[in-house]
Amino acid sequence: xxxxxxxxxxxxxxxxxxxxxxxxxxxxxxxxxxxxxxxxxxxxxxxxxxxxxxxxxxxxxxxxxxxxxxxxxxxxxxxxxxxxxxxxxxxxxxxxxxxxxxxxxxxxxxxxxxxxxxxxxxxxxxxxxxxxxxxxxxxxxxxxxxxxxxxxxxxxxxxxxxxxxxxxxxxxxxxxxxxxxxxxxxxxxxxxxxxxxxxxxxxxxxxxxxxxxxxxxxxxxxxxxxxxxxxxxxxxxxxxxxxxxxxxxxxxxxxxxxxxxxxxxxxxxxxxxxxxxxxxxxxxxxxxxxxxxxxxxxxxxxxxxxxxxxxxxxxxxxxxxxxxxxxxxxxxxxxxxxxxxxxxxxxxxxxxxxxxxxxxxxxxxxxxxxxxxxxxxxxxxxxxxx
Amino acid sequence: xxxxxxxxxxxxxxxxxxxxxxxxxxxxxxxxxxxxxxxxxxxxxxxxxxxxxxxxxxxxxxxxxxxxxxxxxxxxxxxxxxxxxxxxxxxxxxxxxxxxxxxxxxxxxxxxxxxxxxxxxxxxxxxxxxxxxxxxxxxxxxxxxxxxxxxxxxxxxxxxxxxxxxxxxxxxxxxxxxxxxxxxxxxxxxxxxxxxxxxxxxxxxxxxxxxxxxxxxxxxxxxxxxxxxxxxxxxxxxxxxxxxxxxxxxxxxxxxxxxxxxxxxxxxxxxxxxxxxxxxxxxxxxxxxxxxxx
Numbered sequence: 001x002x003x004x005x006x007x008x009x010x011x012x013x014x015x016x017x018x019x020x021x022x023x024x025x026x027x028x029x030x031x032x033x034x035x036x037x038x039x040x041x042x043x044x045x046x047x048x049x050x051x052x053x054x055x056x057x058x059x060x061x062x063x064x065x066x067x068x069x070x071x072x073x074x075x076x077x078x079x080x081x082x083x084x085x086x087x088x089x090x091x092x093x094x095x096x097x098x099x100x101x102x103x104x105x106x107x108x109x110x111x112x113x114x115x116x117x118x119x120x121x122x123x124x125x126x127x128x129x130x131x132x133x134x135x136x137x138x139x140x141x142x143x144x145x146x147x148x149x150x151x152x153x154x155x156x157x158x159x160x161x162x163x164x165x166x167x168x169x170x171x172x173x174x175x176x177x178x179x180x181x182x183x184x185x186x187x188x189x190x191x192x193x194x195x196x197x198x199x200x201x202x203x204x205x206x207x208x209x210x211x212x213x214x215x216x217x218x219x220x221x222x223x224x225x226x227x228x229x230x231x232x233x234x235x236x237x238x239x240x241x242x243x244x245x246x247x248x249x250x251x252x253x254x255x256x257x258x259x260x261x262x263x264x265x266x267x268x269x270x271x272x273x274x275x276x277x278x279x280x281x282x283x284x285x286x287x288x289x290x291x292x293x294x295x296x297x298x299x300x301x302x303x304x305x306x307x308x309x310x311x312x313x314x315x316x317x318x319x320x321x322x323x324x325x326x327x328x329x330x331x332x333x334x335x336x337x338x339x340x341x342x343x344x345x346x347x348x349x350x351x352x353x354x355x356x357x358x359x360x361x362x363x364x365x366x367x368x369x370x371x372x373x374x375x376x377x378x379x380x381x382x383x384x385x386x
Numbered sequence: 387x388x389x390x391x392x393x394x395x396x397x398x399x400x401x402x403x404x405x406x407x408x409x410x411x412x413x414x415x416x417x418x419x420x421x422x423x424x425x426x427x428x429x430x431x432x433x434x435x436x437x438x439x440x441x442x443x444x445x446x447x448x449x450x451x452x453x454x455x456x457x458x459x460x461x462x463x464x465x466x467x468x469x470x471x472x473x474x475x476x477x478x479x480x481x482x483x484x485x486x487x488x489x490x491x492x493x494x495x496x497x498x499x500x501x502x503x504x505x506x507x508x509x510x511x512x513x514x515x516x517x518x519x520x521x522x523x524x525x526x527x528x529x530x531x532x533x534x535x536x537x538x539x540x541x542x543x544x545x546x547x548x549x550x551x552x553x554x555x556x557x558x559x560x561x562x563x564x565x566x567x568x569x570x571x572x573x574x575x576x577x578x579x580x581x582x583x584x585x586x587x588x589x590x591x592x593x594x595x596x597x598x599x600x601x602x603x604x605x606x607x608x609x610x611x612x613x614x615x616x617x618x619x620x621x622x623x624x625x626x627x628x629x630x631x632x633x634x635x636x637x638x639x640x641x642x643x644x645x646x647x648x649x650x651x652x653x654x655x656x657x658x659x660x661x662x663x664x665x666x667x668x669x670x671x672x673x674x675x676x677x678x679x680x
Contacts, residue, residue, distance in 0.1 A: 006470040007636065007645060007663040013466045014640045017459030017536075124454035156455065253549055282549060287410045289549065342410045 018156045031063040033347070033381035039085070039373050042101055046370040051103045054373065055085040061381075071122045079114040081137075088371035090228040091321040092311035099309055099368045104226065112137035126151040131165065142169040161198040161212065167191065173225045181225045188221035198242075206248040214240040223320070229313055230320045232306070238266040253289075254282040264301075270325065272301035273361070278336075289340040297332040299355075302363035309369075323371035329359025343386060349379040392416040396423045397431075397534045399558025403541070406552035406568050415548045419541040423557065426537040430460075432480065432528040439528060447523030450512070458515045460529060460536065467531070467644050468508050474651040475644075476508045476620035478520070480528035485623065488607045488616065499623040506620050535598055535643035538562040542639075554592075555639075562596040562639040578603070580630035580670055588668060590680060596639035600646035601631035602672070613672065617650050628653035628671060635666040635680075 039054035058081070065075040089102045113136050120129035131146035146165030153160065169190040173182040198212030218236040242262040249255045260276040278295035304325040306318035313319040334351035355372045357364060390412050392403040403419060405412045431437045442451045453461070467475040481502055485494035505525045512519045520527065529536070534557045541555045542562040553564040554573050561575055572593045576586030580603045590597070602615035602625075614625045632649040636642035645665060649656040657677060660667050668678040 005663045006648065006659075007641065007665050009466055009470065010463070010641045010644055011636070011638065013459075013463045014539075014638050017463060018455040152455075253551075284408070284411070284549060287408050289411060342414065 027385040028066045029063070029383055029385050031061075031065075031381060031383040033059070033061040033063075033379055035059040035061070035377060035379040037375060037377045039375040042088070042103060043370055046099065046101045048100055048102045051086050053085050054103075055083060055087060055375075057081055057083045068119075073120045073122065075116075075118045075120070077114070077116040079112075079116075081112040081114070083110045083112070087226065088323065089226065091309055091323065091369060091371050093309040094311070099370055101370045102228070110137055110139075125153075126159075133167075139172050139174050140169065141172075142167055144168075157202040159200040161196070161200060161210075163194075163196045165192075165194045169220075171221060171225065179225075179228075181223070181227075181230065185221055185223070185225035190218065190220040190222060192219075193217045208246045210242075210244040212240075212242050214238075214242070216240075224322060227320070227322060229310075230322065231315075231318050232320055233268065233318060236266055236268055238264065240264045252281065253284045256280045268325070269303065269305035270301055271362070272299065274299045287341060291338045291340075293336040295332070295334045295336065295351075297334075298329070299332075300329040300359065300361040301327060302360075303327040321369075321371075323369045323373065326357065326369040326372070327360045327363045328355050328357050328369060328372055329361060329364075330355035331359065343384055345383040345385075347379065347381040347383070350376070352376045390416075392420070394420050394423075396420070397427050397537065397557065399534065401557045403545075404554050404556070404573075405545070405550060405564070407550060411548075412550065415545055415550050418548065419544040419555070422540050422544050423537045426533065426540060429457075430529045430533050432526070432530065442518055442520065443526045446520035446525045450517040450519035452517050453513075453515075455515070457518075458513075460532075461513055461518065463532070463640070463644075464508070464527075464529070467648065471648045471651050473508070473621060474619050475531065475648055476506055477527045477529065477531060478508050478511065478525055479506045479618055479620040479623075480530060481505050481524070481526050482618050482623050486614075486616075486618070486625075488605050488614075491607050491609060493609060493614070494623075503623055506623075508620075531647055532640055532643055534558055535560045535596075535639040538596070538639040560596075560598045560639050560643055561592070563592055563594050566593045577633050577668060578631065581674070587670070587676075588678075590635075590668075592635070595635060595637045596642045597633060597635050598639055598643035598646050599631055599633040600629075600643070600650045602627075602629065602650075603631070617647065619651060626650050626653050629656060630670045630672050630674070632656070632660075632670075633668040634660075 037057040039056065041052040042054060044052050059079060061077060061079045063077045065073065067073050086103045089104050091099055091101050094100045114133065116131065116133045118129060118131045120127055126149060128149045133144040135142040144165060144167035146163060148163035151160045171185045171188045171190065173185050176182045176186040194214065194216040196212055196214040198210055200208060200210040202208050216238040220234060222234060222236060223232045224230045240262055242260065244260045247257045249257065258278045258280065262274040264272040274297065276297045278293050280291055280293040283290045283292065304320065307320055307325040309321055310319065330353060332351055332353045336349040339346045354374045357369055357372065390405050390409060394401050401423065403416050428434055429437055430439050432439055434440065438457060445451045464477045485498045485502055505522060510521050512521060538555045538557045538560045539562055542564045545553060545564045551565045552568045555562045555564065563573060566572060572591035575590050575592055575597060577588045577590065577599060578601065579585050579587035580601055583603045600617065602613060605616035607614050613627060617626050618624065619626060629650050632646040634642040634645045636645060645663060649660050652659050657669065666680050668676065668680055670676050
């Protein structure tokens with residue numbers, strides 16, 4: 001074997017100099033997003049009344065991110081949501097053995113305000129951040145607090161990621177006297193506690209892999225006071241395992257393939273799988289740089305143990321006909337785009353979500369859940385860096 | 387595609403980026419790349435009050451200084467240069483500037499040199515990935531031997547990460563290619579004539595990688611027809627005097643620059659050593675004789 005030359009030794013040492021530690025961003029950014037979320041109408045042949053229109057949500061989001069001092073960065077966000085439309089109150093199997101849907105009247109008109117502040121400190125070998133979030137609508141308020149951190153090891157080829165958060169919510173249903181469930185729920189609390197541990201590994205120049213495990217515990221009043229016959233356990237333990245892979249490719253002006261898989265399990269009997277694949281393609285178009293990202297997602301879950309379509313279950317039984325607790329599968333297709341021009345970035349995103357019982361991969365039941373929703377979202381936004 | 391040039395001054399040298407592409411994207415990229423060069427200069431400048439290097443040097447003989455991974459990486463690199471040159475390349479040798487004043491046209495007194503030599507000793511420096519301690523008061527380190535080349539690499543990487551495909555970074559003659567010209571014809575780069583540094587003695591076409599030159603014409607004085615340049619041997623405190631210039635091509639500017647300096651330091655043994663490295667080179671000795679495998 002040839003002895004190692006100075007050239008190869010120096011080249012190796014030069015390549016081992018870590019590019020700067022994760023650097024605190026130096027730009028201030030102002031951003032605005034408008035999102036419209038529109039649920040498709042319920043099938044009229046299944047609804048009890050003529051009310052078939054479902055939720056529509058308009059979201060306006062204002063963001064401001066700024067460096068503070070040499071190594072701090074603070075991101076803040078203010079969000080206004082206005083919701084209108086009707087939501088399913090109960091699904092049950094009627095005398096003919098067909099499932100029918102009761103919708104709430106179109107009375108729901110709500111506003112919600114969210115405020116989030118997230119400071120982050122950048123160190124040579126990692127970051128440490130916090131999150132404070134408050135959300136208020138007329139029948140619900142929520143306060144959340146979180147901490148997160150990253151630590152770079154092995155010459156920054158490996159990053160350990162950890163986070164922790166708690167939230168405390170309080171319910172105050174509108175027209176609390178209208179039903180026993182609303183009366184019961186008034187003033188009730190809902191708490192959550194979450195931890196996440198993850199590891200991100202640089203595989204080579206072109207790919208990274210991240211894996212993580214998360215645990216969340218929800219306690220308190222977890223039923224939905226606006227639904228009929230909705231009685232859920234007052235504790236829910238949730239575990240998620242996730243893997244994300246990113247592969248860069250020299251296609252046109254640069255591209256990356258993101259593949260994510262997530263497994264979820266909880267002690268209500270729900271297990272789910274999510275597979276998410278997106279292709280981010282950069283294109284230089286004269287003075288503009290476009291990043292176009294088509295995406296597809298498949299989701300499937302099994303039903304909760306206490307999900308039934310009984311019209312009049314015993315009051316002592318746990319019960320819910322919430323379609324989100326049924327077994328179903330869902331496909332999302334979408335297209336995100338970002339157009340950069342000097343200090344500006346314009347965003348246009350669109351997604352279409354379609355869910356069916358028959359899309360479920362595991363534990364599909366014959367119970368139809370006509371409340372299963374299809375929706376589309378459209379987002380337009382702009383960022384300005386200065 | 388049209389060419390755009392961005393000129394600025396950094397590290398006491400005229401610097402330029404030459405790029406091909408659309409102006410707005412390039413202008414923004416230039417500002418970011420220039421900011422990266424300035425960042426490196428500020429962090430590692432020997433002259434700037436608050437630079438990390440100043441702090442390390444002020445703490446000499448007193449206490450150790452915390453360093454980050456980038457600095458540790460550069461120290462590790464300096465260590466390797468020290469080993470490869472059998473101690474001739476030593477980042478503690480910058481203190482010799484106290485004896486050598488090239489504007490004075492006067493040679494330093496031998497006793498001044500003898501006072502400084504005990505302060506030049508990289509192997510006595512205690513350092514690891516997290517901290518560094520210069521063991522004696524008045525000891526100094528500096529990255530002048532490769533800081534500019536390192537900055538050229540980093541600037542080029544900024545352009546690459548921003549999607550700039552065609553261009554080059556030139557920091558005072560240290561060149562790093564960002565990417566070939568759009569028509570793939572290569573960048574035509576002149577190699578300075580040591581006797582007339584404003585004109586080129588040879589030209590070379592580069593499609594990728596880097597080129598760096600170490601020359602005896604950058605700072606020097608001529609006393610009694612003897613040439614004294616700024617590249618000093620750490621063991622004697624006296625300038626090298628065999629090569630007029632050494633030009634090296636390598637994938638990274640940092641590596642090209644160090645190989646060139648190491649060759650200068652090796653003096654008459656430099657050519658044989660260089661041939662062992664199997665890198666493209668062009669050397670000119672003080673008699674003006676060229677040797678090249680380009």
